[in-house]
Amino acid sequence: MIGVESPNNGKLFYNFNLEKKVRKNHPLRKLKEILNLDFMYNLLKDKYGYNGNISVPPPVIMKMMILLFLYNVRSEREMMETIPERLDWLWFLGYDIDEEVPNHSVLSKARKRWGEDIFKELFNRVVRQAVEAGLVDGEKIFVDASLVEADASKNSVKKLDDIKLDEQYQELVKRLDERAEEGVEGSGKINQEHISSTDPDATITSQSGVRQLSYKVHRSVDDRKEIITTCSVTTGSVNEAHVLEKTIAEHEDVVEAKVGTVVADSKYGTTENYSALKEKGIKTHIKDLGASRVHRGDVFGKDRFAYVAERDVYICPAGKELQRRSWNRNRQWTKYRIDKEQCASCELRSQCTNDKNGRSISRLPGDDLIAAGRQDAASEEGIKDLKRRQHLMERSYAYGKRFGYKRARWRALWRVSIQQLLVILRGNRLGILCRNFICRCRMFLITLNLRLKPEY
Template structure:
């Protein structure tokens, strides 16, 4: 017998509980245990007037933003619709069945004003990191650092060649661009001028570093604890390698200042293996660099490379494969000279007399009178990195480095942050912080789902 549903009838009273209808294994229920917004109102208090009409509760806006970034909802209009219709979202946002969802324009107004003035999103990110540490997920023994390029909200075919052509009416975009010209992570990262500048987001870098067509982009830089892949710091930068190295230094120092974490080793790719960076890690910070050395001394024409010359530290000389000495200077100067070039290297020269009589000259310096070998003033740190690369711990670090790449894949494929919605360095910073908050909360929910959770305080 075929059944038939009776017509829906309105009832006078309903016995309904949101708490009962949200599944126990729902992601928002798992995340809710770790969301601590108790300090939000106090943090924002100086930025609100004590009189006037009450504003939208900032805690509600933050919870809605967390929902959006956890589920990859990129549109704030779409987010408001989802929170309005979804019972789990209403439960997480403390709206109940009849609570009003704020208009989408409220996010833009509050973000550009109070949230940025109070640096609220940075404060929330640090709160989540501290919670991860309380749960035992941030030991700080080994860190990995890397950067990933995120396309900016700027049309790649609409650009200008010089900053003088910028439209002065685009106040926010131009102001943020001018404010970052002396920033080592943005305008001052490299003296090379970009080929084109976006008129709507001039701080975005015109780049084709990923091998495809050139686009305007920013970079998000992650510093993670490799044991559990917790993001301990995040920093935006322009899309050039020098800026990424600067961001890495900033994150390492800030993590120590804010959380007291100091890694024993840092894992990174070859882009962070410059002599200056390795020297900073080894001699200034006491961190083992599990990083491939950036080295261009290998000769590809069949002649001897620098590694074929033996360096003697006591005499500060090189000995060539033919047994002859290469010296920094062959005579004394009245005024002592350091001999350090602009590229922070020292030059060691062989005697022309020795090279002319050497049978190995065709394999050593066939096109020059005498052989020259350069040595970085930071070669000690480079040698340490090379020695570490021969250990079993280094091979383990190579596998652990993939965890930061997996976070970037999760960021783009699951959280849908392959293109920015907000413009300017501040907009990129806001989006990167919210995405990192969402990733850390999801990690907490996944790892601690079967643990006895420590109550938020």
């Protein structure tokens, strides 16, 4: 017999148990079972007053933020509107079915009150847990940076000269001065003269010919199980090479182990980085920035010329010697040259030089360090690491794309920083290793320094 739909008039009383409504194998059930955020009370005790309104408990707010990223909900408003409709979320958060859910603004207010440091502390606790679980070795790290599109339209960019009469002018000039004090380099002069009125922390960058307002996220990934050990965010125009030392220091601090090898692309291959890392006895599996630039043309790069310290000469690809000719006091370089007749009759000339006086090489004060770094990168281990780096770092960032790391959810540097930390918590390497949802939930637990199961 066919059933007929009856009008739903609603009952006056319900015999209802939220606990029973959440299926036994629900991923959030596992998460709730081992989730213990009580440590937050201690961390945040100075951030709340002793009198006045009672706040939403910080662990509940953190659970909401977890849901936001775990389910990749587009906005906080949407999430708070959805919570009363989702029995599993209500149960997970500890709300009853008829209990009122706080306003969406509670999340942004909490972020403001807690600040970035709390999230950083949570992140570091996770890494330490991963170290204790033997997932992090700490000796070899892979480093890379990626641009994050700011939550601001290009139309918000103003040229300071054009808005002198605007109310915002003084405020924006102040922010520009702060940027200069923070050592933020501009992409050319553009960031010294232009600023976004919507998000003044973001700067204009150009990638593949497309200009956009950006931030830059910097990560280091440990070699053993590809756990992300550090994450920092700068404005988009900061050169990643300048963040390398800070990244290494942060990694060593949290992992409590000395870095022995750094693997990175040629953008990090500056004299300053080679010098700093060699001083600390760190192997640099980093390609030389100068060499990669020269190779863009048809001319042999400096890396094709071998320096022979005993005789103080360079040997060119044709096996001829370039002798020391002059020293530039201002620029602190020594010039090495070959007789023009030798180049004139050389078969490799078209690939080597267009100079009618023959090829020359300038030797700079940091060249020894660059040469040592280049040697490290050209070793068997270095070549293997550099090949691995491409897949490893791409995987790390590609996984974060699913959770929206490429676009800022919020405005201002500190908020973007929180977002990136939460994205990493969501997508750290364990999530990749264990592709199912439950394992990703477990990654959250590790991330939030919760009870680490022995199997991890």
